[in-house]
Amino acid sequence: MRLRVLIPLLSVLLLPSGTASADPTPPVRDFGNGADRNEEAAGVAESKAKTLRELAPELSWHSDHGRGYPRRTTLPIPPENPADASIKLGLIPHHAIAAKLNQLQAVGDRVSAEVVGRSAGGRDMYLVTVTAPESAAETRRQEQLRRQIESGRAVQARKYKAPVFVNGNIHGNEWEGTDANLRVIEELATSTSPQTKNLLAHTRLYFNITANPDGRVLGQRPNGNGFDLNRDFVTASQPETRAMRQIMIDNQPVVMIDLHGYVNGTLVEPTTPPHGANYEYDLFIRNAYANALGIEQAILALGYTPEKDGTFPPQIPFRDSAEGWDDWPPIFTPQYAPFHGAVASHTIEFPMRVNGSDYTTQPVAELQRRSRINVDIASAAIRATYTFVQNNREKLVGDQVEMFRRGAAGEPSKQVPLGIVPGFGPEDVYNTTYPRAYAVPATGPSAARLVDHLIANDVKVDKAVLPFRAGGRTYPAGTYVVDMRQPKRGMANVMLEAGADISPRVDAMYDISGWSHGLLWGATADPITDRRFHVAAVPVSAASPTGSVPHGSGPLALKVDDAKAVRALNDLLGQGVAVTLAADGVAIVPASAREAARTAADRYGVPFTKATQASGTPLSSVRIAAAASADELFTLRELGFAVTPVSTAVLNAGFDWSGTDVLFVSSGLSYGALNLAARTAIEAFMARGGVVTRGGTGANFNAAAGLLTVTAVAGRGDANGVVTVSSTTGPVGTGSPAHSFVYSPRWFTALGPEVRVEQSYTAEGPLVAGHWRANADGTGGPEAARGQAAVVSGRDERGAAVVLFGTEPMFRNHPKGLFPQVARALFWTASSAKVLTP
Numbered sequence: 112m113r114l115r116v117l118i119p120l121l122s123v124l125l126l127p128s129g130t131a132s133a134d135p136t137p138p139v140r141d142f143g144n145g146a147d148r149n150e151e152a153a154g155v156a157e158s159k160a161k162t163l164r165e166l167a168p169e170l171s172w173h174s175d176h177g178r179g180y181p182r183r184t185t186l187p188i189p190p191e192n193p194a195d196a197s198i199k200l201g202l203i204p205h206h207a208i209a210a211k212l213n214q215l216q217a218v219g220d221r222v223s224a225e226v227v228g229r230s231a232g233g234r235d236m237y238l239v240t241v242t243a244p245e246s247a248a249e250t251r252r253q254e255q256l257r258r259q260i261e262s263g264r265a266v267q268a269r270k271y272k273a274p275v276f277v278n279g280n281i282h283g284n285e286w287e288g289t290d291a292n293l294r295v296i297e298e299l300a301t302s303t304s305p306q307t308k309n310l311l312a313h314t315r316l317y318f319n320i321t322a323n324p325d326g327r328v329l330g331q332r333p334n335g336n337g338f339d340l341n342r343d344f345v346t347a348s349q350p351e352t353r354a355m356r357q358i359m360i361d362n363q364p365v366v367m368i369d370l371h372g373y374v375n376g377t378l379v380e381p382t383t384p385p386h387g388a389n390y391e392y393d394l395f396i397r398n399a400y401a402n403a404l405g406i407e408q409a410i411l412a413l414g415y416t417p418e419k420d421g422t423f424p425p426q427i428p429f430r431d432s433a434e435g436w437d438d439w440p441p442i443f444t445p446q447y448a449p450f451h452g453a454v455a456s457h458t459i460e461f462p463m464r465v466n467g468s469d470y471t472t473q474p475v476a477e478l479q480r481r482s483r484i485n486v487d488i489a490s491a492a493i494r495a496t497y498t499f500v501q502n503n504r505e506k507l508v509g510d511q512v513e514m515f516r517r518g519a520a521g522e523p524s525k526q527v528p529l530g531i532v533p534g535f536g537p538e539d540v541y542n543t544t545y546p547r548a549y550a551v552p553a554t555g556p557s558a559a560r561l562v563d564h565l566i567a568n569d570v571k572v573d574k575a576v577l578p579f580r581a582g583g584r585t586y587p588a589g590t591y592v593v594d595m596r597q598p599k600r601g602m603a604n605v606m607l608e609a610g611a612d613i614s615p616r617v618d619a620m621y622d623i624s625g626w627s628h629g630l631l632w633g634a635t636a637d638p639i640t641d642r643r644f645h646v647a648a649v650p651v652s653a654a655s656p657t658g659s660v661p662h663g664s665g666p667l668a669l670k671v672d673d674a675k676a677v678r679a680l681n682d683l684l685g686q687g688v689a690v691t692l693a694a695d696g697v698a699i700v701p702a703s704a705r706e707a708a709r710t711a712a713d714r715y716g717v718p719f720t721k722a723t724q725a726s727g728t729p730l731s732s733v734r735i736a737a738a739a740s741a742d743e744l745f746t747l748r749e750l751g752f753a754v755t756p757v758s759t760a761v762l763n764a765g766f767d768w769s770g771t772d773v774l775f776v777s778s779g780l781s782y783g784a785l786n787l788a789a790r791t792a793i794e795a796f797m798a799r800g801g802v803v804t805r806g807g808t809g810a811n812f813n814a815a816a817g818l819l820t821v822t823a824v825a826g827r828g829d830a831n832g833v834v835t836v837s838s839t840t841g842p843v844g845t846g847s848p849a850h851s852f853v854y855s856p857r858w859f860t861a862l863g864p865e866v867r868v869e870q871s872y873t874a875e876g877p878l879v880a881g882h883w884r885a886n887a888d889g890t891g892g893p894e895a896a897r898g899q900a901a902v903v904s905g906r907d908e909r910g911a912a913v914v915l916f917g918t919e920p921m922f923r924n925h926p927k928g929l930f931p932q933v934a935r936a937l938f939w940t941a942s943s944a945k946v947l948t949p
């Protein structure tokens with residue numbers, strides 16, 4: 112289920128976000144997120160490939176060239192784990208799935224299974240394809256048609272097998288989607304009915320058996336890294352998300368459903384407003400509403416009743432609620448899938464709660480009764496969905512073609528007619544203005560990261576071969592250009608556009624309301640609005656290399672303005688290189704370490720320049736004790752810092768501070784709840800070490816520990832989005848971007864003389880995109896934050912160097928452009944403290 116309450120819904124459970132964490136294991140397949148690319152020739156090769164593809168599409172099919180269906184794979188069987196949380200519910204444990212799939216592949220010629228990814232905890236993810244057997248030639252033909260559809264060209268839909276995608280168990284403790292998947296696959300594998308034969312002759316059904324194996328085994332919502340995978344689609348920080356993304360890109364489902372629990376009665380999307388402005392919503396809502404009505408009928412036909420079973424009738428938020436269950440941010444699977452062609456997609460929440468406190472307090476027999484009902488309902492939803500596709504195949508494929516066609520033609524955002532389906536009113540109408548293109552200057556690793564991310568999301572990116580002018584500005588050759596006349600322009604725009612302030616239109620939002628990669632990822636993405644814009648450009652398959660070291664023999668400078676630069680800096684420090692920090696925040700690498708700098712330039716794509724001074728303040732590796740959320744721990748480690756998680760309980764049990772330079776506090780640590788020994792120890796630490804805090808927990812810690820003299824003011828708790836900020840030339844503010852991200856924003860007033868403002872919310876705005884209203888009493892709104900300090904620094908009476916963040920610079924590993932600011936805070940607090948106490 113999702114986290115916040117849709118008021119009219121029954122039995123909605125509030126869950127804390129996950130806290131578990133584990134060291135990530137490299138995924139089996141990584142799909143290019145954050146990869147360092149150094150292929151100079153890639154652009155030319157891709158350009159040739161495109162020409163070939165256009166001339167002779169049959170020459171460039173998939174990597175599975177030469178194979179038909181079924182594709183039987185003997186899946187490796189993991190060791191048995193008697194502690195798998197599924198077992199108590201009478202559901203299949205993760206370790207038993209592979210054997211079951213091996214068996215299902217053997218019963219006939221309809222089932223193909225493969226490992227499509229590996230979870231953060233190292234567990235296999237299984238994709239099952241169920242379809243009628245295909246010769247290699249038929250498979251090639253299908254792929255050719257898929258590409259034709261993706262380019263927005265009409266096909267003879269009756270020759271195309273419509274792809275359907277069922278995603279199971281993305282929240283680990285919402286188990287039953289997996290079991291429903293297996294049940295339906297078995298039915299389809301063994302059925303002798305003509306309807307099934309007809310279905311499989313005209314569709315390909317894809318089942319991601321469990322999208323979250325770690326969570327399934329551990330009985331928790333997030334994956335092994337503590338990430339909610341159903342919030343990760345704009346970021347793709349996790350291997351499971353990247354695997355799901357690739358399933359959608361490769362197979363281009365016309366319809367997808369995402370199986371969750373628990374909302375009673377069963378919740379079936381489409382959603383309430385606001386609706387994402389980058390969808391082709393006229394196509395989407397007709398199909399999504401029709402399928403929802405069919406799913407509803409299929410569930411009702413099961414005969415479960417409130418009186419007999421405790422099971423209430425289904426509810427469709429679009430039809431039954433005014434607000435609170437929206438499809439605004441494409442962070443959820445069904446809200447991401449439409450950009451790859453789904454013309455109907457649904458979150459489905461089956462009704463009978465078996466997680467949370469019910470898991471531990473309900474009798475086993477009762478839990479298993481509930482799970483059986485959930486599996487029945489989820490199975491009915493899957494059957495209704497494939498039947499909907501079977502009955503409407505040509506229309507659905509036609510709508511998918513139309514969606515891609517509008518993108519390729521660069522048509523304006525379409526105004527959806529009121530009443531297109533019953534109840535579709537003015538409150539449902541959301542539109543955007545597509546620019547003609549975006550220009551992304553190739554200015555280093557941030558631009559490369561953005562470009563590689565777009566490409567990984569199947570957005571076409573070109574590179575200008577000559578300088579060009581647009582919007583009164585001249586761009587050099589080599590500038591990346593995202594042409595918005597492309598089939599997946601919705602995906603491109605939903606990432607690159609600023610977004611919108613939707614506070615006036617909606618009372619409450621379900622989750623985040625702003626996320627712009629164009630504003631938060633550290634790169635520039637200028638919209639070009641001139642419709643006549645034209646540029647000589649070639650397609651690229653990866654960003655060009657960005658690492659460099661100048662000739663010569665002197666010391667080198669590295670601007671710490673990107674996450675990659677932080678990583679490189681931490682790598683050099685870890686090797687014992689005597690890196691120092693100049694007053695302007697630039698890291699200086701001694702001439703003796705040029706070889707190490709060259710390696711770092713290659714590995715991380717960071718540009719070194721000639722240093723203008725020989726050395727500055729000595730830097731050393733920063734060792735962090737962090738009372739932080741899982742996403743922050745992940746981000747700090749990704750930046751190359753050594754991080755030890757701590758909490759009130761850990762400190763009260765006795766913590767050895769000798770290996771810590773900086774304490775980071777944002778979650779799970781209360782100064783007032785520390786015992787005497789823990790307080791004595793942390794006081795001794797603060798007399799020599801640094802402190803960085805974030806958010807309400809951090810501000811409370813600052814006040815209780817008597818660090819900086821500030822009053823921390825809380826903005827409205829559910830406010831979130833992209834804000835404009837202005838930075839000073841302090842050690843943290845220097846070089847910060849003009850935008851930041853907030854969730855439950857805070858600002859600091861009544862600053863003591865020891866406090867320096869590093870960054871402020873601007874006097875205009877500050878909300879650019881998102882949802883931020885004042886509280887009922889008028890406090891906590893964006894107007895109150897205007898001009899106020901968002902990030903402050905200072906040294907407290909003990910001598911501890913302290914930085915307080917009122918923003919959310921590491922939220923879900925998303926705002927990449929803000930990570931260097933956190934790194935600067937950590938380096939400054941660590942080194943500043945050490946200088947005082949040698």
Ligand SMILES: [Zn+2]
Pocket residue numbers: 112113282285371372
């Ligand atoms: Zn869920």
